Amino acid sequence: MPELPEVEVTRQSFAAHIAGAHITAVRLGKPLRWPLGCAPEQLLGQQVLGVRRRGKYLLLDLSGGLLLLHLGMSGRLRFAPALPPPGGHDHFDLDTDQGLLRLHDPRRFGAVVFTASEQSPVARKLLGGLGLEPLNADFTMAALQAGLARHRAPIKQVLLAGKVVVGVGNIYASEVLFLAGIRPTTAAAVLGPVRVRRLQQAIGAVLTRAVERGGTTLRDFASADGNAGHFQTETKVYGRAGQPCVQCGAPIQNLVQGQRSSFYCPRCQRP
Template sequence: MPELPEVEVTRLSFADRIAGAAIEGVRLGKPLRWPLGCSPDSLVGQHVLAVRRRGKYLLLDLERGLLLVHLGMSGSLSFTLNPPEAGKHDHFELRTAQGVLRLHDPRRFGAVVFATHEADPVAQKLLGKLGMEPLGADFDAKRFHLGLAKRKSPIKQVLLAGEVVVGVGNIYASEVLFLSGIRPSTPASRLSRPRAARLHQAIRDVLARAVERGGSTLRDFSNAQGEAGHFQLDAMVYARAGLACKVCANPIRAMRQGQRSTFFCAQCQKP
């Protein structure tokens, strides 16, 4: 599933190229997770002003409204001048004077949703409960600790929930907890302010490095230019069960938390 770094890498790979483009046509394939919410023809003639990101959502600002794009479990975007004929898994296409933005999504858990503005109830239903942006200026260490202190669930589950900080998905949750020396099963409310501060910095560091490395390509992720990511090659614990820890040489362990695989080092990460 594309996580925040993959979504940010995707944004960076086409945002500048589509900015200012006039929309010439919209093609819909099979239904996605949620309906578009407007007539496709109402988008024709508008210009794409900019592309932003909020958590795992891409926001395409238009002259009148915005499009919220979510990649779901298996989605990816491409932006090319002359794309091949749409395939059976290409379910949304925005044709512009500067290229064609296409959503490819075999499992159809992704979505493209129109909202009149960011305060629109349609947009707020998707964005309203999202936590602080981990790569943004508002990701404050004190607020982060206060948010964790109110939650008794295991820290990894709190990170995945996205209500304290948004976008720390399964891959990166394992990595940031390793870097900060925190066992994934530790209740979030038990973290002292110094431990929460280390976790806060680890989140910033790991996600920024993942963006620099082009995200993680575990199956078929690629950015809008078709380029794969390489962060998975740097992983300290994720998907390394049974292999030696790169720090202490003890074997990396795996366990299930909320139906997701968690990887950790029992020696380096303390409860």
């Protein structure tokens, strides 16, 4: 599923092109996870002021409200001056005088929700429980340590939950923990300051690199301008079970945590 790097890459690929545009038409396809929250006609004539990101949500600031978009498990956005007629998996079109924004989502776990502001009950329900933004200045070692200290669960699962820090999906969690030298089964609360510092730096480094590489494309992810990601070509442990560690040569191990595969080096990553 698209994680923080893919969502940020998507944002960067169309934000400048849609900023300042006026909405001229709205088309809804099959129902998504949640209803739009307003009559489509309410969006007509509104101006797109900008595009932000919070966790894996894209926030389109409008002149008369806020549009929250989530890509779900398999969704992706496309923005272009013109696009072909919508297909069976195209469930939301936002037509503007600067181009057409389309949500393509075969599994329909994505969402497009309109709300009056980021302080409205709907927005607070969707965004209020999200953890620290790992690419922001607020993502400090002290803030991360305070969050981890409340959790006895394995660090890999704590990262995936998104309550302490957002956007560290399954691929990125394995890569982050390898870079930090931490075994995925280690309880989050037992990590001391030295290892928390390494973890904080690894999260920032891995996610920043993933954004630079256009995200990860394992199946069909592409940015809003149609470009695939390339981070998958340089993973150190993810998907490399049985292959030698790039640092020590030991075979990479794979274990299942919460129905998700965790890849790690038994020598380089300490419990």
